[in-house]
Amino acid sequence: xxxxxxxxxxxxxxxxxxxxxxxxxxxxxxxxxxxxxxxxxxxxxxxxxxxxxxxxxxxxxxxxxxxxxxxxxxxxxxxxxxxxxxxxxxxxxxxxxxxxxxxxxxxxxxxxxxxxxxxxxxxxxxxxxxxxxxxxxxxxxxxxxxxxxxxxxxxxxxxxxxxxxxxxxxxxxxxxxxxxxxxxxxxxxxxxxxxxxxxxxxxxxxxxxxxxxxxxxxxxxxxxxxxxxxx
Amino acid sequence: xxxxxxxxxxxxxxxxxxxxxxxxxxxxxxxxxxxxxxxxxxxxxxxxxxxxxxxxxxxxxxxxxxxxxxxxxxxxxxxxxxxxxxxxxxxxxxxxxxxxxxxxxxxxxxxxxxxxxxxxxxxxxxxxxxxxxxxxxxxxxxxxxxxxxxxxxxxxxxxxxxxxxxxxxxxxxxxxxxxxxxxxxxxxxxxxxxxxxxxxxxxxxxxxxxxxxxxxxxxxxxxxxxxxxxxxxxxxxxxxxxxxxxxxxxxxxxxxxxxxxxxxxxxxxxx
Numbered sequence: 426x427x428x429x430x431x432x433x434x435x436x437x438x439x440x441x442x443x444x445x446x447x448x449x450x451x452x453x454x455x456x457x458x459x460x461x462x463x464x465x466x467x468x469x470x471x472x473x474x475x476x477x478x479x480x481x482x483x484x485x486x487x488x489x490x491x492x493x494x495x496x497x498x499x500x501x502x503x504x505x506x507x508x509x510x511x512x513x514x515x516x517x518x519x520x521x522x523x524x525x526x527x528x529x530x531x532x533x534x535x536x537x538x539x540x541x542x543x544x545x546x547x548x549x550x551x552x553x554x555x556x557x558x559x560x561x562x563x564x565x566x567x568x569x570x571x572x573x574x575x576x577x578x579x580x581x582x583x584x585x586x587x588x589x590x591x592x593x594x595x596x597x598x599x600x601x602x603x604x605x606x607x608x609x610x611x612x613x614x615x616x617x618x619x620x621x622x623x624x625x626x627x628x629x630x631x632x633x634x635x636x637x638x639x640x641x642x643x644x645x646x647x648x649x650x651x652x653x654x655x656x
Numbered sequence: 657x658x659x660x661x662x663x664x665x666x667x668x669x670x671x672x673x674x675x676x677x678x679x680x681x682x683x684x685x686x687x688x689x690x691x692x693x694x695x696x697x698x699x700x701x702x703x704x705x706x707x708x709x710x711x712x713x714x715x716x717x718x719x720x721x722x723x724x725x726x727x728x729x730x731x732x733x734x735x736x737x738x739x740x741x742x743x744x745x746x747x748x749x750x751x752x753x754x755x756x757x758x759x760x761x762x763x764x765x766x767x768x769x770x771x772x773x774x775x776x777x778x779x780x781x782x783x784x785x786x787x788x789x790x791x792x793x794x795x796x797x798x799x800x801x802x803x804x805x806x807x808x809x810x811x812x813x814x815x816x817x818x819x820x821x822x823x824x825x826x827x828x829x830x831x832x833x834x835x836x837x838x839x840x841x842x843x844x845x846x847x848x849x850x851x852x853x854x855x856x857x858x859x860x861x862x863x864x865x866x867x868x869x870x871x872x873x874x875x876x877x878x879x880x881x882x883x884x885x886x887x888x889x890x891x892x893x894x895x896x897x898x899x900x901x902x903x904x905x906x907x908x909x910x911x912x913x914x915x916x917x918x919x920x921x922x923x924x925x926x927x
Binding site: 506511535537538540554556558561562563565566567569579580587601602603604605614616618629631632634636 | 699702729763765770771772773775854855856857904
């Protein structure tokens with residue numbers, strides 16, 4: 426019994442010694458209970474932060490992709506022809522509304538049927554239409570000036586491979602000569618269509634007719650004198 | 657015997673009047689109720705037909721003028737009838753300036769004529785015809801067109817006559833050609849119509865059609881027949897040269913055989 430007691434006492438003292446040795450060095454070297462969860466919590470916080478960062482980045486990317494793909498379609502404005510309202514207009518109103526171009530009427534030209542068309546629902550300006558004729562009746566032409574990028578003018582064959590490109594002062598003209606008709610050995614009636622694309626407006630020359638003595642007539646000169654870039 | 661023959665002949669006549677003309681009158685009655693209303697050429701579609709060819713020949717053509725009247729002022733929707741009527745009056749104004757007062761009809765050019773485009777005097781005439789033809793949102797029927805034109809011409813002290821260019825409810829193109837050669841424009845009453853512009857190139861033409869299913873009236877001032885020799889045989893295209901009464905188009909072709917129904921075609925004379 427004594428031996429057993431003594432052994433127990435020695436064990437206790439040795440244990441105490443170990444614990445107190447070198448100014449509780451052993452005890453200090455052991456990690457405390459609090460320290461472990463704090464570190465763990467710190468790691469979890471970082472992980473959560475990273476995770477939400479990644480999620481946010483992915484979501485943002487998805488939103489951007491969706492926006493690029495779908496928003497232009499959803500925001501596309503469609504105008505229905507049954508809502509169109511046309512009214513008689515004048516040159517001053519036309520040239521005020523035009524941002525890219527200016528229409529110049531020489532004295533030898535008469536203008537007929539200048540119309541301004543808007544969408545009756547929104548009040549948005551869509552296009553102008555006009556017809557012109559020279560005083561000698563040798564040239565007559567019809568113009569449609571689309572002032573609204575959301576309105577698609579479908580009557581012009583823009584994809585036509587036969588369109589020729591001509592660089593006039595300030596703009597490019599795409600045009601095509603249509604059927605010509607020979608009146609006699611000297612003169613023909615020349616028919617052309619053309620378009621000029623500006624930043625804000627597109628001008629369609631839907632019908633140009635000229636009694637001409639040569640096969641090209643004065644089409645390009647006529648267009649250049651009629652349509653100028655706005656300064 | 658003679659009595660029996662008379663009875664048989666009478667029975668035959670009764671049968672004929674009850675059968676064949678019934679369908680004819682039925683068609684006429686149906687056509688008479690059509691309101692022609694297109695003015696803006698909306699709700700149409702465009703189609704391109706490419707035609708490679710070995711040779712192209714103009715078989716026959718005739719125009720009443722090099723540039724004919726081609727007005728398109730529209731006082732309201734459904735105005736094609738009064739615009740077409742004004743184009744007829746504009747044509748005859750060359751011979752009697754009183755038809756459209758204060759309007760210069762055009763200028764002589766060699767052996768042909770260049771008509772002026774519309775001005776305020778023409779606009780006034782279109783508005784008058786709009787009223788005389790009873791044009792409302794539903795358009796103008798053939799009878800309303802004829803009556804409106806008669807009323808206008810009578811007020812100007814003129815007589816207007818209409819001659820049919822139809823046979824068995826179809827266009828008689830030969831008859832139409834001879835009326836045009838007799839200097840009479842033709843008014844076309846159409847259910848579905850086209851306008852055709854031809855881009856002519858060596859060995860290949862492209863016909864740009866604008867097609868609408870609307871009921872429409874336009875005026876033919878000439879005709880042109882093309883024949884194309886192609887690798888698979890000969891193709892014939894028959895056109896009227898028309899004032900379509902549509903904004904954006906001055907004068908163009910109308911293909912009489914392409915996606916259209918010609919309900920009636922009347923040559924018009926004012927004297």
